[in-house]
Amino acid sequence: xxxxxxxxxxxxxxxxxxxxxxxxxxxxxxxxxxxxxxxxxxxxxxxxxxxxxxxxxxxxxxxxxxxxxxxxxxxxxxxxxxxxxxxxxxxxxxxxxxxxxxxxxxxxxxxxxxxxxxxxxxxxxxxxxxxxxxxxxxxxxxxxxxxxxx
Amino acid sequence: xxxxxxxxxxxxxxxxxxxxxxxxxxxxxxxxxxxxxxxxxxxxxxxxxxxxxxxxxxxxxxxxxxxxxxxxxxxxxxxxxxxxxxxxxxxxxxxxxxxxxxxxxxxxxxxxxxxxxxxxxxxxxxxxxxxxxxxxxxxxxxxxxxxxxxxxxxxxxxxxxxxxxxxxxxxxxxxxxxxxxxxxxxxxxxxxxxxxxxxxxxxxxxxxxxxxxxxxxxxxxxxxxxxxxxxxxxxxxxxxxxxxxxxxxxxxxxxxxxxxxxxxxxxxxxxxxxxxxxxxxxxxxxxxxxxxxxxxxxxxxxxxxxxxxxxxxxxxxxxxxxxxxxxxxxxxxxxxxxxxxxxxxxxxxxxxxxxxxxxxxxxxxxxxxxxxxxxxxxxxxxxxxxxxxxxxxxxxxxxxxxxxxxxxxxxxxxxxxxxxxxxxxxxxxxxxxxxxxxxxxxxxxxxxxxxxxxxxxxxxxxxxxxxxxxxxxxxxxxxxxxxxxxxxxxxxxxxxxxxxxxxxxxxxxxxxxxxxxxxxxxxxxxxxxxxxxxxxxxxxxxxxxxxxxxxxxxxxxxxxxxxxxxxxxxxxxxxxxxxxxxxxxxxxxxxxxxxxxxxxxxxxxxxxxxxxxxxxxxxxxxxxxxxxxxxxxxxxxxxxxxxxxxxxxxxxxxxxxxxxxxxxxxxxxxxxxxxxxxxxxxxxxxxxxxxxxxxxxxxxxxxxxxxxxxxxxxxxxxxxxxxxxxxxxxxxxxxxxxxxxxxxxxxxxxxxxxxxxxxxxxxxxxxxxxxxxxxxxxxxxxxxxxxxx
Numbered sequence: 001x002x003x004x005x006x007x008x009x010x011x012x013x014x015x016x017x018x019x020x021x022x023x024x025x026x027x028x029x030x031x032x033x034x035x036x037x038x039x040x041x042x043x044x045x046x047x048x049x050x051x052x053x054x055x056x057x058x059x060x061x062x063x064x065x066x067x068x069x070x071x072x073x074x075x076x077x078x079x080x081x082x083x084x085x086x087x088x089x090x091x092x093x094x095x096x097x098x099x100x101x102x103x104x105x106x107x108x109x110x111x112x113x114x115x116x117x118x119x120x121x122x123x124x125x126x127x128x129x130x131x132x133x134x135x136x137x138x139x140x141x142x143x144x145x146x147x148x149x150x
Numbered sequence: 151x152x153x154x155x156x157x158x159x160x161x162x163x164x165x166x167x168x169x170x171x172x173x174x175x176x177x178x179x180x181x182x183x184x185x186x187x188x189x190x191x192x193x194x195x196x197x198x199x200x201x202x203x204x205x206x207x208x209x210x211x212x213x214x215x216x217x218x219x220x221x222x223x224x225x226x227x228x229x230x231x232x233x234x235x236x237x238x239x240x241x242x243x244x245x246x247x248x249x250x251x252x253x254x255x256x257x258x259x260x261x262x263x264x265x266x267x268x269x270x271x272x273x274x275x276x277x278x279x280x281x282x283x284x285x286x287x288x289x290x291x292x293x294x295x296x297x298x299x300x301x302x303x304x305x306x307x308x309x310x311x312x313x314x315x316x317x318x319x320x321x322x323x324x325x326x327x328x329x330x331x332x333x334x335x336x337x338x339x340x341x342x343x344x345x346x347x348x349x350x351x352x353x354x355x356x357x358x359x360x361x362x363x364x365x366x367x368x369x370x371x372x373x374x375x376x377x378x379x380x381x382x383x384x385x386x387x388x389x390x391x392x393x394x395x396x397x398x399x400x401x402x403x404x405x406x407x408x409x410x411x412x413x414x415x416x417x418x419x420x421x422x423x424x425x426x427x428x429x430x431x432x433x434x435x436x437x438x439x440x441x442x443x444x445x446x447x448x449x450x451x452x453x454x455x456x457x458x459x460x461x462x463x464x465x466x467x468x469x470x471x472x473x474x475x476x477x478x479x480x481x482x483x484x485x486x487x488x489x490x491x492x493x494x495x496x497x498x499x500x501x502x503x504x505x506x507x508x509x510x511x512x513x514x515x516x517x518x519x520x521x522x523x524x525x526x527x528x529x530x531x532x533x534x535x536x537x538x539x540x541x542x543x544x545x546x547x548x549x550x551x552x553x554x555x556x557x558x559x560x561x562x563x564x565x566x567x568x569x570x571x572x573x574x575x576x577x578x579x580x581x582x583x584x585x586x587x588x589x590x591x592x593x594x595x596x597x598x599x600x601x602x603x604x605x606x607x608x609x610x611x612x613x614x615x616x617x618x619x620x621x622x623x624x625x626x627x628x629x630x631x632x633x634x635x636x637x638x639x640x641x642x643x644x645x646x647x648x649x650x651x652x653x654x655x656x657x658x659x660x661x662x663x664x665x666x667x668x669x670x671x672x673x674x675x676x677x678x679x680x681x682x683x684x685x686x687x688x689x690x691x692x693x694x695x696x697x698x699x700x701x702x703x704x705x706x707x708x709x710x711x712x713x714x715x716x717x718x719x720x721x722x723x724x725x726x727x728x729x730x731x732x733x734x735x736x737x738x739x740x741x742x743x744x745x746x747x748x749x750x751x752x753x754x755x756x757x758x759x760x761x762x763x764x765x766x767x768x769x770x771x772x773x774x775x776x777x778x779x780x781x782x783x784x785x786x787x788x789x790x791x792x793x794x795x796x797x798x799x800x801x802x803x804x805x806x807x808x809x810x811x812x813x814x815x816x817x818x819x820x821x822x823x824x825x826x827x828x829x830x831x832x833x834x835x836x837x838x839x840x841x842x843x844x845x846x847x848x849x850x851x852x853x854x855x856x857x858x859x860x861x862x863x864x865x866x867x868x869x870x871x872x873x874x875x876x877x878x879x880x881x882x883x884x885x886x887x888x889x890x891x892x893x894x895x896x897x898x899x900x901x902x903x904x905x906x907x908x909x910x911x912x913x914x915x916x917x918x919x920x921x922x923x924x925x926x927x928x929x930x931x932x933x934x935x936x937x938x939x
Binding site: 059060083084085086087088115116117118119121122123125126 | 855
């Protein structure tokens with residue numbers, strides 16, 4: 001499944017980049033996640049547990065989050081592999097930042113590809129697109145809240 | 151016998167309905183036992199994977215969990231048997247285990263089980279099991295699965311071919327096609343369907359260690375066969391060690407015939423743990439783990455003369471059988487499909503080639519109609535394609551090719567020795583056309599087209615095969631069925647004259663308790679209220695093969711009828727003795743025995759039953775009691791037929807199809823209860839129309855079922871349909887003394903092509919000659935926009 005979207009941060013590119021690379025900030029922003037625990041011996045890789053409360057997707061999930069293809073401060077790839085609800089969820093997103101100096105805004109755009117197997121694939125397929133959009137918006141909204149106050 | 155004729159054939163209300171509609175009937179879910187545990191099954195989220203390891207330790211420690219097992223814990227339990235393998239060819243058999251051990255070939259295969267004090271705990275603990283998989287590439291399309299480079303599912307099945315089977319004559323068919331005036335070719339998809347009974351599957355097993363005996367309750371259409379397969383094949387114990395009970399079963403449509411891993415798993419769990427264990431399928435499990443139906447990719451070639459005479463039919467089919475074989479999977483797209491491809495027509499040359507193929511999808515097996523809907527779809531579409539090609543009326547092409555009444559019994563050759571029993575195909579067609587007002591309709595259609603409205607009419611003149619039996623024909627020497635297919639019945643007239651019938655058939659919505667009682671009441675000349683029909687418990691009923699293939703009346707009830715004749719003979723002997731008359735002078739009429747011509751001096755069946763039970767004075771050598779058991783193996787199958795007509799209007803703007811009229815003329819032989827037959831026909835039409843217009847299982851390329859819930863899988867609703875216009879002709883079968891053929895599947899078999907033919911007819915002005923099912927508004931809309939026809 002292909003998912004694309006974007007979110008506009010009212011901040012400069014470096015600030016947004018730092019925020020997007022900060023595991024604590026990300027942990028706070030993912031609905032239901034408490035913390036990201038670094039995986040020993042692997043760079044930019046964290047283990048996470050999440051509790052999701054969205055329609056057919058509701059339940060506990062556990063997984064690994066990895067950042068790669070990092071080109072500060074313009075793009076990186078986020079790869080997530082998780083399981084829960086008798087389902088396996090795999091996804092990768094290429095995240096790109098574009099700065100608009102006139103308005104001092106940074107646009108974050110993502111192109112994501114998700115593979116879903118098991119119960120959720122057959123139960124919630126039609127809801128997943130909508131669910132992912134809602135959750136992405138929520139995620140970036142929560143991240144934006146953590147921007148340093150100007 | 152006046153009274154008999156009155157009861158047999160009358161529209162009495164179903165006797166089972168009061169308990170069903172008041173909620174008093176006990177389904178599997180209603181059964182509670184002391185100490186009952188609940189099982190939940192962990193199912194593979196991958197369509198094709200190796201299981202590298204399973205860690206159950208966390209789940210085992212979860213409060214309320216009694217035990218957690220994986221496949222290796224049941225390595226001593228045999229895989230499920232495949233009881234119907236295609237006849238006279240090699241079958242590359244792979245069947246499910248109670249839990250898969252190291253490999254899964256479809257999403258939904260069971261790999262671990264949690265047993266807990268309650269169902270919620272069991273379900274929660276599933277989340278705590280960790281499985282390490284090596285995910286393998288998947289293939290879901292049966293044709294692609296046979297091509298080189300496709301992922302291979304099983305070592306013993308090169309190119310994923312489970313079975314390759316043919317019927318008919320290839321050379322003669324090829325020659326006839328070469329010599330034909332016209333040859334029409336068409337590729338057609340008969341899409342996968344998911345049976346959706348109101349009640350999902352379930353099972354409770356209770357093992358008694360002291361006697362090493364099981365009692366197993368399950369939602370089965372064939373409890374005796376389940377007992378045989380579980381004991382003799384899966385557990386390797388005598389069948390006397392198990393009692394199988396089907397409680398009230400809430401619909402099956404074929405999907406509840408089979409021996410599923412979960413039933414054997416419950417039996418194995420109960421034996422391991424020493425407490426009764428219950429599993430009740432959720433609706434999402436039902437979609438991924440219960441068998442599906444149909445799923446054919448077919449290429450056809452039809453040869454015809456200019457006048458519409460069909461001279462040859464060549465069919466090549468890829469039948470998707472899923473990741474492993476269900477109990478009778480190979481028999482459906484072979485015997486029950488290929489052998490019925492002549493339809494209601496004289497077709498001198500037929501050749502059918504079938505690949506039964508493994509793919510990374512759920513198991514496919516019999517679903518209402520089982521093979522005959524697929525065959526009827528092919529032949530009824532083929533006739534319309536010929537008519538279209540030659541510019542002939544589809545009704546005229548049907549008439550031209552019909553097997554005439556005087557040709558019966560008719561041998562279509564591809565039936566491998568059986569003959570169509572009786573038929574008056576044109577009579578049923580004529581009645582349907584009269585109800586439609588065909589000539590007027592064509593005028594109305596032409597008029598509507600001028601106004602930009604698109605009406606269409608579709609015909610389906612079908613024949614199907616019911617009362618599936620002759621053991622010698624269907625069995626191992628013939629069509630490969632791994633058993634016999636006779637049926638049994640016991641009739642007992644108790645001291646008070648009340649009658650108890652036990653039968654090996656199983657009723658899960660068909661109304662056997664009513665129709666069988668009608669036959670008993672009619673034959674014995676007693677009230678229907680004095681008859682009780684018992685079924686569905688291996689303790690107390692004689693062995694029977696169960697209910698499917700519309701065989702309970704044409705085979706099972708004939709066994710009842712035969713016992714009734716023997717009971718009447720004995721009653722006559724005893725009645726004569728009581729009347730002090732010679733046995734050859736008495737007759738049995740309207741429930742009484744009397745000397746021919748002197749009905750005033752008579753003994754009632756109740757008096758005779760009492761005398762037989764008390765046995766104070768019996769004729770020399772006569773045993774007490776009126777009690778008889780019959781085993782009936784018919785000499786032939788029965789072949790119901792008819793014509794269905796569908797009238798549709800297609801909305802030009804939206805592509806929506808509105809069913810304006812639906813006419814069904816069915817000939818199911820003699821009818822015991824017209825109301826029950828109509829109910830069966832109505833339900834069947836709904837399921838068949840749904841395939842044509844709405845239903846369809848969809849897997850993505852990774853083998854994930856995308857239509858896995860009632861939100862995503864289209865089930866028709868009552869307001870999708872007009873009032874059905876049904877009638878019937880009655881051509882008794884000479885095969886059995888009741889003259890009955892079978893009525894459980896005609897609606898599903900006939901309706902699908904009638905609807906597609908109607909939609910194609912409506913879209914004829916747009917150059918459409920074929921569309922694949924389901925014919926949904928988006929597909930039609932694209933055709934109307936001029937792309938995708």
